[in-house]
Amino acid sequence: MKLVIDERRCKGCNICTMVCPYRIFREGDRLNDRGVVVPRLDRPERCTNCRLQGLYGRRLCGVCQMICPDQAIRWEEEKPYEPHRVVIEF
Amino acid sequence: MSADDWFRTDRLPHIYCTGCGNGTIINCTLEAVDAMGWNKNDTVFISGIGCSSRAPGYIVTDSLHTTHGRALAFATGVKLANPRLHIVVFTGDGDLAAIGGNHFIHACRRNVDMTVVCMNNMIYGMTGGQGSPCTPVGALSTTTPYGMGEPVFDLAELAVTAGANYVARWTSYHVTELTRAIQTGLETPGFSFIEAMVQCPTAYGRRNKLRQVSDMITYLKTHALLMQKKKRMEEEGEPIPPEMFAVGEFTRRSRPALGVPK
Numbered sequence: 055m056k057l058v059i060d061e062r063r064c065k066g067c068n069i070c071t072m073v074c075p076y077r078i079f080r081e082g083d084r085l086n087d088r089g090v091v092v093p094r095l096d097r098p099e100r101c102t103n104c105r106l107q108g109l110y111g112r113r114l115c116g117v118c119q120m121i122c123p124d125q126a127i128r129w130e131e132e133k134p135y136e137p138h139r140v141v142i143e144f
Numbered sequence: 145m146s147a148d149d150w151f152r153t154d155r156l157p158h159i160y161c162t163g164c165g166n167g168t169i170i171n172c173t174l175e176a177v178d179a180m181g182w183n184k185n186d187t188v189f190i191s192g193i194g195c196s197s198r199a200p201g202y203i204v205t206d207s208l209h210t211t212h213g214r215a216l217a218f219a220t221g222v223k224l225a226n227p228r229l230h231i232v233v234f235t236g237d238g239d240l241a242a243i244g245g246n247h248f249i250h251a252c253r254r255n256v257d258m259t260v261v262c263m264n265n266m267i268y269g270m271t272g273g274q275g276s277p278c279t280p281v282g283a284l285s286t287t288t289p290y291g292m293g294e295p296v297f298d299l300a301e302l303a304v305t306a307g308a309n310y311v312a313r314w315t316s317y318h319v320t321e322l323t324r325a326i327q328t329g330l331e332t333p334g335f336s337f338i339e340a341m342v343q344c345p346t347a348y349g350r351r352n353k354l355r356q357v358s359d360m361i362t363y364l365k366t367h368a369l370l371m372q373k374k375k376r377m378e379e380e381g382e383p384i385p386p387e388m389f390a391v392g393e394f395t396r397r398s399r400p401a402l403g404v405p406k
Contacts (some may be wrong), residue, residue, distance in 0.1 A: 063156055067163035067357045120175065120319040123167030124157050128148070129353075 055107050055129040057098040063126035065086055066090040070118045070127060074141075076100045079118065099138040147174040150184070155202050160195065163357030165342030169263050170199050172340075173232065176326035180230075187230045187302035190219045192244060195344075196236035196263035197272045206320060210388055213244030215252040220260050223403040230330070231258035237278040238268045242295050245277075248299075252306030255334045257403040261326060262337065265344035273347035279388060283349045296389075300339050304395045309334030312395040315341040315364040318391065325393065334401030339390065341368070 069084045071093055072081040078098050090124070102115045107119065107129065113119075119127045150172070160166050189207040191197035191404065192215035200207030210218045219233045240248050240262050249260075267285055268274040275285040277297035303310060310332040312325035322340055329336030340389040343349065343360035352361045371385070371392025377384055 065157065065162040069163065069168075069357055069361065072358055072361060086276070117319060120169050120171050121316070122171070123160060123164055125148075125151060125167065125171065126157075 055101075056132045057095060057101050057103045057104055058128055058130050059092055059095070060097060060126040060128065061088070061090075062084050063124045064090060064092045065124050066124075067123065069092060069121055069123065073117045073121050075115070076102075087094050099140055100142060105140065147178045147208075149173060150174045150178060150203055150205070152202055152204050154187060155356050158202050159198065160361050161344075161346040163345045165196070165265070165340075165344070166196055166199060166263050168316045168319060169196075169234075169261060169294065169340045169342060170202065170233075172323040173234075173261055173325050173326055173359050174203070176330055179327055180330050182230050185234065186228060188222055188233050188274045189234060190215050190222065191234040192236075192239040193270075194236040194239045194268070195265065196234055196342075197236040197239060197261070199263075199288060213239050214241070214247065215239065216244060216247040216258075216260070218269070220251060220256050220283075222255070223256055223258055227257070227405040229405050233258060233260040233332070235260060236269075237262065237264040237266065237297075237299070238274075238276040241277040241299055249302065249306040252303050252308040252335050252337070255309060255401045257333055257335070259326070259336045260330045260399060261336070262339045262368065263299070264272040264299065264339055265342045265348060267344055267348040269344050269347040279348075282383050283348070285348070286351075298389075300337065300390075300394045303335075303339075307335075307399060308337045308395070309399055309401060310336040311339075312337075312390070312397050313339040313341070313394065315368050317361055317364050317392060318368070321391075328393075332396070333404045334399060341391075 079093045080096045082094045162186035193198050193212035246285045266278050273286045275288040279292045282291040297361050303311045310329050314322040345357050345360045349360045368390040368391040374390045
C-alpha cells in the first residue's frame with residue numbers, strides 16, 4: 055500500500071503533522087498550483103498501514119485519514135508491490 | 145464498502161475553512177454509519193443551519209437541510225412517519241443550544257430514536273463570529289468584545305438531565321473514541337446525543353489568540369478532562385478548573401423510546 059495526499063482536496067491545515075506517530079507528514083515548503091502548501095511525506099513506507107494492512111486485512115492506525123478534515127489522505131494499492139527495507143524509529 | 149463510498153465526491157473539497165474540524169466529524173460519523181452496515185436508502189441525514197449543518201450536502205443519502213434550530217423537529221417527524229428509517233442529525237451549538245434549545249430538551253424527553261451529532265465550535269462561525277451559548281467565559285467574539293460574561297451551556301449534562309438514552313462528549317482530536325461513541329449511539333435505541341468539540345480557527349481562534357490550527361487543537365487537547373479523572377478529582381476533593389470540559393461517556397441507559405420499530 056502507498057500513502058497518498060490528494061492535492062486537489064488538501065487545504066494545507068497541517069493537522070496530519072500533529073497526529074502521525076512516526077511523523078511521516080512534514081510541513082511542506084512550496085505552493086502548489088492551487089496556492090496551498092501541501093505537507094510532504096517523509097519516508098512514507100514506514101507507515102503501519104502501508105506495511106501491514108495486507109497482512110491483517112483491515113485498516114491499522116489510520117488516524118491521519120480519520121482526522122483529515124478535507125478527506126485528502128488515502129492509501130492506494132501498489133502494483134507491482136516491492137517490499138521495502140524499513141527502519142522504524144519513534 | 146468504506147466511509148469513502150458515502151461521500152459525494154463530485155462535491156469535494158467542501159467549503160469549510162482551512163483547519164475546520166467539521167470534516168473530521170463527518171469522517172467519524174460516516175465511519176460509524178458504515179460499520180453499522182446500513183443501507184443508503186434507509187438512512188437520512190438531517191441538519192439545521194450553520195457551518196455544521198452543511199455536512200449532509202456532502203453525503204450521498206437522502207437529507208433534509210431545514211430551518212434554523214428546527215432540525216430535531218423535522219427529524220422527529222421523519223422518524224415517526226417512517227420508523228424503519230435510520231436518522232442521524234448534524235447540528236451545531238448555535239443551532240441546537242440557542243435557537244433549537246426547546247426542541248432539543250423535548251426530543252430528549254420524548255426519547256425519539258435518533259442520533260444527534262453536535263459539532264460544538266463554541267461560536268457562530270458562519271454568520272461572522274457572534275457569541276453562542278457555548279462560548280467559554282472570557283472568550284472574545286463580535287458580540288462579546290470585552291469577553292464572554294455568561295457561563296457556558298453544558299449540552300451533554302443537559303441531555304442527561306432531559307432524559308437521553310446515550311450521551312457522550314469527545315473532541316475532534318479524539319477520532320477513535322469519537323467514532324466508537326457515535327457507533328454506540330447509532331446502536332442504542334432511543335435518543336443518542338454525541339457532542340463533538342471542534343476547532344474553529346477562522347471565527348473563534350482568530351479572536352482568541354489561537355489563530356494557528358495547531359494552537360486550536362492543542363487547546364482542545366489540554367482542556368479536555370477525562371470523565372474518570374474528573375470523578376476521581378471530585379472524590380478527592382480537588383478543585384476542577386472551570387475552563388476545562390469533561391470528555392467521555394456521560395450516560396447509557398434504556399428508558400422507553402419513541403419511534404423504535406416493533
